Amino acid sequence: MREEDRNDIRNLPLFRNMTSPAFDALMHAAYDQVFPAQLELIRQGEVANFLHVVLEGAVELYANWQDRDTTMAVVQPVATFILAACMRDAPYLMSARTLRRSRIVLIPAVDVRAAFARDHGFALATVQELSEGYRNFVRHAKNLKLRNARERLGAYLWQRSLDTGGAQGFVLPQEKRLLASYLGMTPESLSRAFKALRDHGVHIDGMRVTITDPAALAALVQPNTLLDTALNIP
Amino acid sequence: MREEDRNDIRNLPLFRNMTSPAFDALMHAAYDQVFPAQLELIRQGEVANFLHVVLEGAVELYANWQDRDTTMAVVQPVATFILAACMRDAPYLMSARTLRRSRIVLIPAVDVRAAFARDHGFALATVQELSEGYRNFVRHAKNLKLRNARERLGAYLWQRSLDTGGAQGFVLPQEKRLLASYLGMTPESLSRAFKALRDHGVHIDGMRVTITDPAALAALVQPNTLLDTALNIP
DNA sequence: GGACAAAGTTGATCCAGATCAAACCTCGCG
DNA sequence: CGCGAGGTTTGATCTGGATCAACTTTGTCC
Known part of the structure; x- marks a missing residue:
């Protein structure tokens, strides 16, 4: 992984307050990959194996049922997505696809959970991130209904x-x-x-x-x- | 607080894995109150001061904008609500009212955050609870759209x-x-x-x-x- | 630069669900 | 026991947004 990207990740609220050893361990386990546009990264219903970090490009989170589709969110760099499924070790509720050529870091969910257990700063940041994500979906639902x-x-x-x-x-x-x-x-x-x-x-x-x-x-x-x-x- | 209620709370997934001293500290700071039906417990926009636990009765979470109202969820005993706002120390996005005479325990948000910092089992449970709440709102939004x-x-x-x-x-x-x-x-x-x-x-x-x-x-x-x-x- | 595909717009029509209005229950209460 | 208020159902009508179809614009690739 490039030094610059590593720093971008390090500066995310989610990782900012980790200890360096914990962060290094996470990055060591991570994969840095470039994906072409329109590639399906995640299919809803699969079990969450990776926390994703978008470094470049953009990712659409969408859902489908029967033959209907809907866009739930768009993730712009630099940000993470599907933290909740990773922490729960549960199936993804949404699918994800790249909107354009994108560089994405994949961090194994098991390492994320391990980091949570070991590093208090990370645990705190995780809760902040989840809470804000939660609140954003409450807003989305309110918007739709009101x-x-x-x-x-x-x-x-x-x-x-x-x-x-x-x-x-x-x-x-x-x-x-x-x-x-x-x-x-x-x-x-x-x-x-x-x-x-x-x-x-x-x-x-x-x-x-x-x-x-x-x-x-x-x-x-x-x-x-x-x-x-x-x-x-x- | 009655011994029985205390046990009910203790058995919630959120509190089950806390150390006893941490749990005792939380309960010590908490208020146990009975509210009549149709009482507004929380008004959206206020800053979150308390985590709420419903022991008896039922609570409606609702939202409004302009002159429109909508029900977002109903909380049945025994369960907590608005954990996300407490952890973020942010304004409530939803209002809450009792649907019937209800017994509710109020735990100061500041104590919840302190417990999170001190007790790892509680931190883990908080993340599980938030993640599931998050996922439920994703489901609610998917339902509405699909x-x-x-x-x-x-x-x-x-x-x-x-x-x-x-x-x-x-x-x-x-x-x-x-x-x-x-x-x-x-x-x-x-x-x-x-x-x-x-x-x-x-x-x-x-x-x-x-x-x-x-x-x-x-x-x-x-x-x-x-x-x-x-x-x-x- | 032309051609083709995909995105976007416009118009006509349709329909799911809202609104408005009027019964009709149901249950608490004097 | 009757009465009143609020909840529920039913009917009539309306309308926001969907659907279908045609056309225009934009972007992409030889």
């Missing part, structure tokens, strides 16, 4: 705007059909929701979004940290 | 049937309007969904449900541990 399609899109755009440093203009980080699936609607409905938001201070041109009237958008979506997920999801 | 109203109800009834020991007949544990809200639909739609399920092996009479044709119901809902939440929720 807001309609237009409001969900508006809230999403508002949050993206904040995440890009309060800039009024930004570029959508993923293609629209994926965003539609994440927000729980069809691509057609997303397209119409964008049109509807023109009356609420949002201008869209291809992938480029401009919030022309923040007050109007805020009035519609009532942004709220109890519903809106900060940071790269997706 | 199944329609009728399928959600069918899956719910299937799971309740399993939870009551595979019995074909059982009584709904909560009133229907609450169930409707939990399943993400209106009471009217729930009523119609019940009627629609008559063609899929479900008979309903008031609060009493009978699964007359398990194969037919299973064919409709395709029960699946990756979507369906076992145990008392709600």
Whole structure:
């Protein structure tokens, strides 16, 4: 593994407060691999063998049932995913695929659990990470149940705007059909929701979004940290 | 606190593997209280001061935004709730109210975090509990996004049937309007969904449900541990 | 640079589930 | 025992978002 990547991982909240020996042991057991776009990394129902860390690229977490599919989250570098399944030693509830060529570190779940047992700083960080993941899914469920399609899109755009440093203009980080699936609607409905938001201070041109009237958008979506997920999801 | 209640708490997975001194310290700091029905225990947005343990009665976790409300979960004895907010020292994302007269133990969040730091068995149990909570919310979100109203109800009834020991007949544990809200639909739609399920092996009479044709119901809902939440929720 | 595929948009139509309104139960209580 | 309030069901109607189909745009690969 490259020194630089190692440092990126070391600086993640999850690993920041580990002792060096414990961290070294984890990294020693880990695999660093590059995967092409559209590769299925994990299939839901398999038992969790690895904690994944995305160093470059992007990974989609999705779920399916019968012939239906839905996007649950997008993981951007540098971040980990499916910690919960690893800690429980349980089957993955979601599948994962690369959205583009991605570099990913795989840490054997058994080593993660061993590190948890030995290193208190890591144990604490694990709980913080799990708690925040838990809370983000509570937010996702609240969003789905309490807001309609237009409001969900508006809230999403508002949050993206904040995440890009309060800039009024930004570029959508993923293609629209994926965003539609994440927000729980069809691509057609997303397209119409964008049109509807023109009356609420949002201008869209291809992938480029401009919030022309923040007050109007805020009035519609009532942004709220109890519903809106900060940071790269997706 | 009564000896019996103390034992019930001690036997919860979360507390089972604590050292006795650590458990005693936690219990020493805890309050044991009885609340009437319909009392708001927690309001979303407040900072988490207590981990709650339901000993008797039942507690509804719900969320609201603007003038809309939705039920997120029902906690049955003996179980804890809002561990994630306590560990993060963050605002509650959900409100909580008693559904009936309930006995609840309140453990100061600061003591919970201290116990986590000192007692490894508790730390491990905390992570297991959080992970499972996390996974249950993933399931809830998957359910909402992948199944329609009728399928959600069918899956719910299937799971309740399993939870009551595979019995074909059982009584709904909560009133229907609450169930409707939990399943993400209106009471009217729930009523119609019940009627629609008559063609899929479900008979309903008031609060009493009978699964007359398990194969037919299973064919409709395709029960699946990756979507369906076992145990008392709600 | 042209051609082909995939993503996105637009329009027409449909339908699951919401809303509104009116019974109809059920159960606690004076 | 009747009465009232809240829960539930039923019916009529409406509508947000899905579906289906056609068209346009964008990106990719010889």
